[in-house]
Amino acid sequence: xxxxxxxxxxxxxxxxxxxxxxxxxxxxxxxxxxxxxxxxxxxxxxxxxxxxxxxxxxxxxxxxxxxxxxxxxxxxxxxxxxxxxxxxxxxxxxxxxxxxxxxxxxxxxxxxxxxxxxxxxxxxxxxxxxxxxxxxxxxxxxxxxxxxxxxxxxxxxxxxxxxxxxxxxxxxxxxxxxxxxxxxxxxxxxxxxxxxxxxxxxxxxxxxxxxxxxxxxxxxxxxxxxxxxxxxxxxxxxxxxxxxxxxxxxxxxxxxxxxxxxxxxxxxxxxxxxxxxxxxxxxxxxxxxxxxxxxxxxxxxxxxxxxxxxxxxxxxxxxxxxxxxxxxxxxxxxxx
Ligand code: TXA
Ligand code: MG
Numbered sequence: 001x002x003x004x005x006x007x008x009x010x011x012x013x014x015x016x017x018x019x020x021x022x023x024x025x026x027x028x029x030x031x032x033x034x035x036x037x038x039x040x041x042x043x044x045x046x047x048x049x050x051x052x053x054x055x056x057x058x059x060x061x062x063x064x065x066x067x068x069x070x071x072x073x074x075x076x077x078x079x080x081x082x083x084x085x086x087x088x089x090x091x092x093x094x095x096x097x098x099x100x101x102x103x104x105x106x107x108x109x110x111x112x113x114x115x116x117x118x119x120x121x122x123x124x125x126x127x128x129x130x131x132x133x134x135x136x137x138x139x140x141x142x143x144x145x146x147x148x149x150x151x152x153x154x155x156x157x158x159x160x161x162x163x164x165x166x167x168x169x170x171x172x173x174x175x176x177x178x179x180x181x182x183x184x185x186x187x188x189x190x191x192x193x194x195x196x197x198x199x200x201x202x203x204x205x206x207x208x209x210x211x212x213x214x215x216x217x218x219x220x221x222x223x224x225x226x227x228x229x230x231x232x233x234x235x236x237x238x239x240x241x242x243x244x245x246x247x248x249x250x251x252x253x254x255x256x257x258x259x260x261x262x263x264x265x266x267x268x269x270x271x272x273x274x275x276x277x278x279x280x281x282x283x284x285x286x287x288x289x290x291x292x293x294x295x296x297x298x299x300x301x302x303x304x305x306x307x308x309x310x311x312x313x314x315x316x317x318x319x320x321x322x323x324x325x326x327x328x329x330x331x332x333x334x335x336x
Contacts, residue, residue, distance in 0.1 A: 002159045004151060005166040007123055015166050016130025024048060026140040026154045027127055028168025029119040031092045031177050031192070032147040032298070033154050034137030035162065036063070042104045045136050051161045054143040057224045058214055059109035060136040061094050061117050065128040070116050073103050073134055078182050080203055087202040090120040092173050093194050096181040107136050117177055123168040139176060146238050146301045149174050153302060174295035175325050180207065191325040193294055237332040240305035244312045244334040255279055258310040262300065264288050264317060290322035297326055301333060
C-alpha cells in the first residue's frame with residue numbers, strides 16, 4: 001500500500017523533495033490524478049512506464065508551474081500560445097510544442113515535440129513550486145485501465161507499485177486535459193472540458209480534430225517499434241474488465257440479465273419504471289449537465305467494474321461541447 005500524503009505544508013514539502021530527488025508521487029490535478037516524476041531525470045521517468053505497464057512509444061505530458069518554466073522545455077513563441085494561456089491557463093489544456101534539447105527523449109517517445117500542461121489544482125501547483133522541476137505525469141492508472149479521479153482509485157490500482165499518493169480530493173473535471181497541437185493550423189488531438197468551440201473562439205481559426213499519437217501508430221500512419229504491443233492495445237483505453245456497450249442518447253435498449261444500465265440523467269417516471277425490476281439502473285448526472293457527467297464517468301465505471309455485472313450498458317452523451325470528450329472516453333472504454 002502507498003502512503004497517503006495530505007495538504008499540510010510538511011507533506012507538500014515532502015512530496016516536492018521526493019519528486020526532485022527521483023521518487024514517483026501520485027498527484028491530484030483538476031482533470032485526473034497523475035503519476036509524477038522529475039521530467040529531467042531519465043531513470044525516474046522510466047519508473048513511471050514500468051509502474052503503469054505503459055509502452056515507451058506513448059509520450060508523457062510535462063507539468064509546469066508557469067509559462068516561464070514552460071519556456072525552459074519548449075518553444076513557446078507561437079502567438080497562439082499567448083492567446084491560449086491568457087484564456088485557459090492554468091487549466092485543463094495541454095499544448096504540443098517544439099521541444100528543447102534538455103527534455104529527455106524518453107519523455108517524448110523520441111518526438112521533436114513535447115506536451116506541456118500548466119494545471120490549476122491548488123495542491124498540484126504547490127507541489128510544482130516545492131519540487132522546483134517540471135513534472136512528467138501520465139494519468140495514474142495501469143496502462144489501458146480507467147483513469148483515477150480520487151486518491152483511493154490510485155491506491156486501488158497502483159498502490160502495490162508506488163510508495164506515495166498525495167490526496168487532493170475528487171478531481172473537478174473528471175476527464176483528461178484537452179490536447180492541442182500548436183501550429184498555424186492548430187489540431188485537437190484529444191477532446192476535454194475545454195472544447196473545440198472554446199479553442200476556435202479564442203484562436204479565431206478552425207481547429208480540426210486529428211487522431212492522437214497512439215491511434216496514428218495503431219493505424220500505421222506513424223512508424224514505431226511496437227514490439228511491446230499486444231493487438232488492440234492501442235485503441236482500447238479507459239477500459240473496465242467488464243464489457244462496456246454503448247447506446248445512443250435517448251434510446252431504450254434491451255439489456256441482458258445481470259447487466260447494469262447507465263443513463264446520462266437520473267431516470268424518472270416511465271423510464272424509471274421500464275427498467276425497474278430487471279436491471280440495476282445508474283446515472284451520470286441529476287439533470288444531464290455535461291460537467292457533472294464528465295466528473296462522474298470514470299468513478300462510475302470503476303465502481304461498476306468492481307460489482308458483479310455481466311456487462312455495462314451506457315447511454316452516450318449528446319455529441320457537442322463537453323459531450324464530445326465524454327463520448328471519446330466511452331467509445332474507447334467500449335472498444336474491443
Ligand atoms: O489531464 C491530463 O492531461 C492528465 C493529468 C495527469 O495531467 N494526464 C494525462 O496523461 O492524461 P496521459 O499520459 O494519460 O495522456 C497523455 C497523452 C497521450 O495520449 C500521449 O499520446 C499524448 O498525451 N502526448 C504526449 N506527448 C505528445 C506529443 N509530443 N505529441 C502528441 N501527443 C502527445
Ligand atoms: Mg492516460
